[in-house]
Amino acid sequence: MTLRFASRLDNVETSAIRELFKLLGKPGIISFAGGFPDAAMFDVEGVREAANAALTEEPGAALQYGATEGYQPFREQIVGLMAAKGVQSLTPEQLIVTTGSQQALDLLGKTMISPGDKVIVEGPTFLATIQCFRLYGAEVISAPTDENGVIPEALEQLIAEHQPKLVYLIPTFGNPSGALLSLERRRQVLEMAVRHQTLVVEDDPYGDLYFDAPPPPSMLALSDSVPGSRDYLAHCGSMSKVLSPGLRLGWLIAPAELLGKCVMCKQFSDAHTSTFSQATAAQYLKAGRMPATLDRVRTTYAARSKAMGEGLRSQLGDAVRFVQPLGGMFIWVQLTGARGQETDGNALAKRAIEQGVAFVPGTPFFAQNPDTSTLRLSFATADIARIEEGIARLAKAL
Structure with missing residues (x-):
């Protein structure tokens, strides 16, 4: 039997990251x-209490079908978070609840992208976004970046040249780069969105995971001060x-609209x-437990990030180049080839597995010119001892 699949599947393939997980069954591997996120950071007791509260206070609403736009008490809590x-001018009616932010990206793809349309993303960017937009037939174009995120002048040139349906950015502790877009650059992006009448999508899953000082305001928060940008x-x-x-x-x-x-x-x-x-999360936020949870996560991730950076510097030295992140979950590393060592992340990934440590090569995160x-x-998920051992294994693989 031959099944005739939709032609849209011709432009996408399974996630390289998900495929990599198939190799991680080796005993003792450090990933x-x-x-x-680290499951040890989950506030299990707080979520349990929130779930019980949802079932106690509004069991019918919590277990019944709901509005497509979202459960109203949770939407109200999101407004409070923002x-x-x-973000001072937001109302619950200006947002919808999605099944993870991945569904939000999928909905944007469904509503905005026709086959052949162009979209601009950072190079590198979140792999699933590239796959999602390609699924709807987009030509995905990479905008140049540096250690501070997307370069506004280069982005504007690409917008003028390609007239994309949308521009997708992760301005705060990006995945995979860990980069943090400056306040000035955020304003520049908003201003060019107005000039070129181009939709900018700001993806912000990591903005709360800062280690020391909070990051600049989101572009959404800044939009009130840039006329027309909202x-x-x-x-x-x-x-x-x-x-x-x-x-x-x-x-x-x-x-x-x-x-x-x-x-x-x-x-x-x-x-x-x-x-x-949604009802569980609404009760959790209502109970006021989120600040303490975030404090614990920030402290833990900051220590792990520092340990990984120190290990890379001491174990791999000038064979690697990276910028120590100020938040998020990732360190983005470039192999320099110093002393004739490896310069291909894909080749190193295979040898690293043999040494008992796994990482994701950077190639899949680029829509163009990887x-x-x-x-x-x-x-995020390894404690400091395992980070130190994992980096030592990585050095052996190099």
Whole structure:
């Protein structure tokens, strides 16, 4: 029997990261590969109490079908979260709850992209975004970046040349780069969105994971001070990295017309995000436990990031180049080839597995012109002892 699959599948393939996980069954392997939060950081007791509260106070609403736009008490809590981060003019009606922020990206792809349309992303960027937009037929174009994120002048040239349907950015502790876009650059991006009347999608799953000083305000928070920019800005948020990815909760804030189209498409796909998850998260936020949870996660990840950076410097020396991140979950490394050592991240990944350590080569994170000398290391799920041992194994593989 021969099945005739949709032609849209011709332009995508399975995730290189997910495929890599198939190799991680070797006993004793240390993984820096996943983009997962550390399960030990989950506030299990707090989530249990929140779930019990949801079932006690509003069992019917928590277990019943719900509105496609989202469970109203949770939407109200999201407004509170965003207000604490400088977004003062938001109402619950200006956002929808999604099944993780990944669904928000999928809805944007469904509503905005026709086959042959161009979209611009950072090079490198979140692999699943490249795959998602290609699934809907987009030509995905990479904008140059440096250690501070996307380069505005280069981005504007690409916008003028290609007139994309949208521009997708992770301005705060990007995946995989860990880069932090400056306040000035954020304003420049908003201003060019207005000039070129181009939708900018700000994906912000890591913004709360800063180690010392908070990052600059999100572009959403800044949009009130850049006239007209809110009309060309969509913002994706998530509970996955700060509370639990298993709850599958994200949200999308967007102009009214776009948001309405996304609601319509969401009706076709899942009707609504789990009301029980939303009710649980609403009770958790209402109980005021999030600040303490975030403090614990920030302290832990900061120590692990520092340990990984120190290990790279001491064990690999001038064979690698990287910028120590100020937050997030990743260190983005470039192999320099110093002293004739390896410059191909894909080749190193295979040898690293043999040494008992795993990471993700950088190549899949580029929509165009991949830099094969790069690799992504996650410090989120390994404790400091395992980070030190894993980096020592990586040095042996090099």
